[in-house]
Amino acid sequence: MSVSKAFVARLANLAVFDEDGDRVGRVRDVVVQTRAEHAPRVSGFVVELPGFKGHSFAPIRMLRSIGAGQLIIEGRIDGRPFEQKGGELRVLADLLDRTVTLVDDGSPGTLEDVAIERDDAGDWHLRQLFVRLPRVGASLFGKGPSRYVTWDEIDFEDEDDDDRGPASAFITATSELKPSDLAAELLGLPEDRMLDIVSEMPDDRLADALEEMHEDDQVRIIVHLHEEHAADILDHMQPDDAADLVARLDAETSEALLARMEPNEADDVRMLLTYAPDTAGGLMTTDPIICSADTTVAEALVRIRQKEISTALATTVFVTVSPYEPPTGRYLGVVHFQRLLRYPPHEQLSTILDTETEAVHWTTSDAEVARVLASYDLVALPVVDSEHRLVGVITIDDVLDHLLPEDWRTRDVDGGVVPTRAASRRQRLTQSEVTTPQRTRRRGRG
Incomplete structure (x- = not known):
């Protein structure tokens, strides 16, 4: 159980x-x-x-x-x-048996155990801490009383933040920032300090921040990291953003990083690098929510709730024939999130399918893609190949990033400089510069 x-x-x-x-x-x-x-x-x-x-x-x-x-x-x-990275603690090695002080009354104690608990969103957190207090009275036998407390009800004594790595204080202080704000904080640091911190940051947080930076800043950071670490960061990035970054590197570095990435993630990046930057193929991402026609509404909603799914991609479920990884089987249609909320959990997607949202071919121009999104008030648009297989999805944010001037993020209302992400694929390597291997297929996600 x-x-x-x-x-x-x-x-x-x-x-x-x-x-x-x-x-x-x-x-x-x-x-x-x-x-x-x-x-x-x-x-x-x-x-x-x-x-x-x-x-x-x-x-x-x-x-x-x-x-x-x-x-x-x-x-x-x-x-x-x-x-172990900055901002990370090992519970058994770093926390248990530590001396703590209870915030409410200043009593000392020893942290003997902690409980981890799963919330409604499926995330696990450190919730309950078991603290042993000093013995009461003169008895030399037995243990002192115990108390359950929460994380914010204790202070750790004699703890030097520097012992946990040079980045710990920064990572802790910025843990609640949105990726764009975290990117701004990083870029506002002195160069040496920033590079020390990014080497210690959790991979997923650094990947999120890199996606919000101008590609010149992305390159500056990624080339500073060891190849294995840099490849892990690329694995955590959205495939289209990873492709943009890889395209800015020299051919030798690009191929070295692609070789160290997870094979499936590297295949996605290699495929995206082959498309012309001003086409639907050059704008799309390869990580949409893809389901089979017999998937139920309840199952589709579970997929949408996954925290790694971006807001734009979570608006739409794409339905295809097997296989369910791009390039999929024949594209059948879409089901929008709002429509899912109107039907009972047991309803199959095949009965509520929207077949009127036409897909665009991967060779469709960026201007035509923008026109279709605007004309039909879409947030995400399916992209197919000549065999009508789903090869990717274009979201409205990717189109805006592509069409707006490259310096659109460089000034805020006060005239300050903020991180930017340049137009998507204008600097991509051509197919001759990055060798594309035979594409392998991940397990079906539908």
Whole structure:
């Protein structure tokens, strides 16, 4: 039976199994990301894999259930050694047995355990802390009283932020910022300080910030990182944004990073690099929500609620024949989010399908794409190939980024400089500059 709350001390040494029931390792720690005002968010688990030296990292998105003396994950754990980044804490190694002070009355105590809990959105947070207080009276036997508190009800004593890495204070202070604001904060730092911090930032946060920067700033940061780290950042970026960035690098660097990326992510980037920048193919992304015709309304809404889905892409579900990864089977139509809300959960998408929203061919000009989006008040537009297979989706924000002047973000209302993202694919490498391998297909998502 899966649980939505677990105490970390009881997770230590817990066996980890995959969905097929095969044992893949043991839990050695829980990693949380510290945040300025709220309880730390769980980012994943440190796992010991048999046959591997050191420990590896299993992101929280891989977790399927905790219970019955086991932890079940989906997917394969990367065998690379775990490296703790700035703003991250290991619960067992960095938090437990630490001396704390209760904020309300100044009482000292020892942090003996913490509970992680899943919220309604599916995210796990550090919620409840078990603190042991000093013994009362002169007795030398027994333990002192205990108390459950929340993260904001304690202070850690004698803690030097510098011990957790040079970026910890900045990462904690900016943990609640939107990506565009985080990008502005980074670019406002001295060069050396900024580069030190980006080396320590969580991959997903840095990827989000890079997507909001001018491509010259993206290049400056990505070439500073080690190749393996830079490839991980590109894996976390939207494929179209990653393609824009890779296109600005020299051919040798581009190919080196593509070779280190996850094969499926690299394939998406390579494919996008082959399209002309002023066409639908050059504007599209390859990560829309794609479902089969027999998918239910409830299942489609679950897909929309996934936090990695951007706001624009979450407005529309695209329905195709198998396979359900671009290039898909034959494109059938779309179901808009508002329409999903009007039908019962068991209704199949095939019965509420909008077949009037026509797709554009990947060779369609950017001007025609803009006209279609404006004419029919669309937020997302399907892109197909000559066989009417869905190859990608264009969102309104990508069209605006492409058509607006390159310096449209460079001045705010006070005249200050803010980060920009240049017009999408005007500097892309041609197909002859980046070799495109045979495309592999990810597992169907519908």
